[in-house]
Amino acid sequence: MIRRSIREWERIGFGEGVEEIPDRIASGLAATAARSVFAGRGAEGVLEHGRHALRARGVVGIISTPDCQLEILPKIEATGEADTDDATLRRRLVHMLAVAHDLRIDTGSAAQLGWQRDTLLEILIRIFCGKLIDAVRHGMPRRYIEEEGDLPTLRGRLDVTRQFSTLVAQPQKLACRFDALSPDIALNQVMKAAVAKLSRLSQATDNQRSLRELGFAYADIASVPASALRWDRITLDRTNGRWRELVAWARLLLGNRFQQTSAGHVDGHALLFEMNALFEAYVARLARRALSGTPLTVSTQGGFAHCLYEGERGRFRTRPDIILRHEGQPVVVLDTKWKRIAPRIDDPKQGVSQADVYQLMAYSQLYDCDRVILLYPHHHGLSDDLIRDAFSVATPGSRNQLHVATMDIASGAAAGAIALAGLIRDLLTDGDLLVPFNR
Structure with missing residues (x-):
């Protein structure tokens, strides 16, 4: 199988070279990508299929056909890092996924994940298998479920209706309804579905071996199609709380990010x-x-204020990325932009688009919030210091301020949280707006 890796927004040409893809195989990759939920109306939201090359867009991950596996990695660079190898980018992408989905990756085992030799898919499968095998060895969760059976002695309670209808001519049998402790529950069905799906996709020998072991462990669990899984029936409590993270992993691997297509x-x-x-x-x-520990709360994809009203009916509902509230009142609206901001020497506007500025000004008006932030990823083309620029809105010295800032993704979650806390603290302890903040 041909394996290729490119970065987001990069091109890979058609050909037989080690850094190219044969035209016939490129067509299959493009067809698979076009059926993704991220493809968009033009069906090129993942890959642009040109005459001489495929071009990745702002979507990363794995696209695979029987002949080829194309890995698209994000450009996550450390300060001053001009060229980053694929292993480092895979590590940083997995770190972002782990933080965003509240998943743990043990520091000790991280070094054994094959960052250099394997693709993102195999690394995620390896992490999931390791955690699931460990959990199964400690015992598969079970719950009491209601069952029915025609038994020679009474178990549980008698199903009177069935006893005097279906079994009226068989008095030696009793129509019983009883609770039985069973592993065939929604949680285990989800795990089996994930194992079954990954077994069809993995090519790494160690992953295949782990998935076979898990397949034997879940042999007695009902096979349920991914689309029919009952996530709503999964109950996580103190008796099975250690499975919470595995449910999050299964959701990541079985969700709409993972598609099986036929083109x-x-x-x-x-x-x-x-x-x-x-x-x-x-x-x-x-x-x-x-x-x-502060009086501020964080809400995502909320707000829902309307830009316009037609009579009493709102039009053009807004949904800011992140709203920080103090006692229910919005005090900061933060919008994230996965774009490469430009050094000031090249562009006085630093690549910040007018549309983004207008959007944040609208948020400031609609949510009566005089602090709004455009947050971009930091990258190697900028200076070592994170960008922290403040602009007055509409008039010089205005109370309303739009802040343009960057975050260093490569520095890790701990450093990122500290930097973000500092940015927010500086905004909210400046001028007339004063919110108690733990320093």
Whole structure:
């Protein structure tokens, strides 16, 4: 199988070279990508299929056909880091996924994950298998479920209706209804579905071996299609709380980011993540960590204020990425942008688009909030210091301020939370607005 890795927004040409893809295989990859939920109306939201090359867009992950596996990695660079190898980018992407989805990756085992030799898909499968095998060895969760049976002696309670209808001619049998402790519950069905799906996709020998072991462990659990899984029936409490993280892993691997497609004569699958959404979830999770213990609360994808009204009916409902509230009142609106901000020497506007500015000014008006932030990822083309620029809105010295800031994704979650806390503290302890904040 051909394996290729590229970065978001980069091109890979058609050809037979070691850094190219044969044209016939590129068509299959493009067809698989076009059926992704991220493809958009033009079906090129993941890959642009040009005459001479495929071009990745702002979606990362794995696109695979029987002949080829194309890995798209994000550009997550440390300060002063001009060229980053694929292993480092995989590690940083997995870190972002872990933070955004509240998943743990043990520091000790992280070094054994094959960052250099394997693709993102195999690394995620390896992490999931290791955690699931460990959990199964400690015991598979079970619950009492109601069962029915025609038994020679009474067990549980008698089903009177069935006894005197279906079994009226068989008095030696009793129609029983009883509770039995069973492992065939929604949680285990989800785990089996994840194991079954990954077994069809993994190519790494150690992952295949782990998945076979798990397949034997779940042999007696009912096979339920991923689309029919009853996530709502999963109950996590003190008796099975250690499975909470595994449910999150299964949701990640079985959710709408992972598609199995059939495009004409080409079968393929894709595990994809939209970087705009991932960056937003990552920042929101760090904001909650940073503001823990303060009077500020964090809400995501909320607000829902309307820009316009037609009579009493609102039009053009807004949904800011992140709103920070104090006693229910919005005090900061933060919008994340997975874009590469430009050094000031090249562009006085630093690549900040007018549309983004207008959007944040509208949020300030609609939510009666005089502090709004555009937050971008920091990258190697900028200076070592994070960007912290403040602009007065509409008039010089205005109370309303728009802040443009960057976050260093490569520095890790702890450093990111500290930097984010400092940014928010500086905004809210400046001028007339004063919110108690733990220093």
